[in-house]
Amino acid sequence: SQQGEEDPQALSIQEGENATMNCSYKTSINNLQWYRQNSGRGLVHLILIRSNEREKHSGRLRVTLDTSKKSSSLLITASRAADTASYFCATPMNNNAGNMLTFGGGTRLMVKP
Amino acid sequence: DAGVTQSPTHLIKTRGQQVTLRCSPKSGHDTVSWYQQALGQGPQFIFQYYEEEERQRGNFPDRFSGHQFPNYSSELNVNALLLGDSALYLCASSSGTGYEKLFFGSGTQLSVL
Numbered sequence: 001s002q003q004g005e006e007d008p009q010a011l012s013i014q015e016g017e018n019a020t021m022n023c024s025y026k027t028s029i030n031n032l033q034w035y036r037q038n039s040g041r042g043l044v045h046l047i048l049i050r051s052n053e054r055e056k057h058s059g060r061l062r063v064t065l066d067t068s069k070k071s072s073s074l075l076i077t078a079s080r081a082a083d084t085a086s087y088f089c090a091t092p093m094n095n096n097a098g099n100m101l102t103f104g105g106g107t108r109l110m111v112k113p
Numbered sequence: 114d115a116g117v118t119q120s121p122t123h124l125i126k127t128r129g130q131q132v133t134l135r136c137s138p139k140s141g142h143d144t145v146s147w148y149q150q151a152l153g154q155g156p157q158f159i160f161q162y163y164e165e166e167e168r169q170r171g172n173f174p175d176r177f178s179g180h181q182f183p184n185y186s187s188e189l190n191v192n193a194l195l196l197g198d199s200a201l202y203l204c205a206s207s208s209g210t211g212y213e214k215l216f217f218g219s220g221t222q223l224s225v226l
Contacts, residue, residue, distance in 0.1 A: 031212050033214060035215075035217075041219045041220055042117070042203060042217040042218050042219040042220055043156070043203065043205075043215075043217040044217070045214040045215060045216070048212075048214055050212075088155050088156070092212065093158060093169075093171075098209075098211050098212055098213075099144075099146070099207050099210060099211065099213050099214070100158055100161050100168070100169055100210075101146075101158065102158065103148075103155035103156045103157070104155050105154055105155045106154075106155050
């Protein structure tokens with residue numbers, strides 16, 4: 001089974017609204033990453049949050065990490081049609097895995113103009 | 114600065130055949146990882162190559178093999194193709210094997226008939 005699981009599996013919102021995606025994982029981690037994928041092509045790294053960080057911002061993105069609950073959330077504010085994509089959380093496969101990652105099943109976001 | 118390049122972009126094979134996929138990492142990167150992504154799912158780790166050696170393998174049979182060349186480029190070979198091998202194969206590169214982000218290529222879409 002996958003280490004990270006995203007929720008919801010699919011999300012449809014209007015342009016300008018905020019989108020929140022959640023990720024749960026099973027074992028202790030060193031860091032958690034979020035990636036974006038357009039139309040089933042290559043993934044693009046969005047943000048990395050380390051286990052000693054609780055919140056991180058990058059432009060319109062806000063990521064939180066709660067290691068006690070083994071969960072993370074990705075918030076996209078003021079969404080745009082161009083944000084339509086699949087979003088994946090990823091964690092190291094094990095304690096010594098470095099950047100060998102386990103990905104969740106993804107959240108498919110659709111932003112309607 | 115070229116990013117991660119993969120070839121070919123699309124490939125159609127029949128059951129039992131063998132296939133070779135190729136990847137050139139981003140300039141300055143020395144580590145290559147391969148992922149398989151089935152339709153509607155998250156990427157699954159196949160293996161990672163560093164210093165021309167397979168560092169770790171995911172839950173994939175020996176039909177999946179790889180190689181890394183002195184210039185850090187890599188090949189993924191799959192023997193005795195099965196229908197279930199149909200997927201998007203993604204190559205990712207990084208500088209080192211630590212807790213760093215991955216840079217992905219656009220993938221090779223393999224269809225096995």
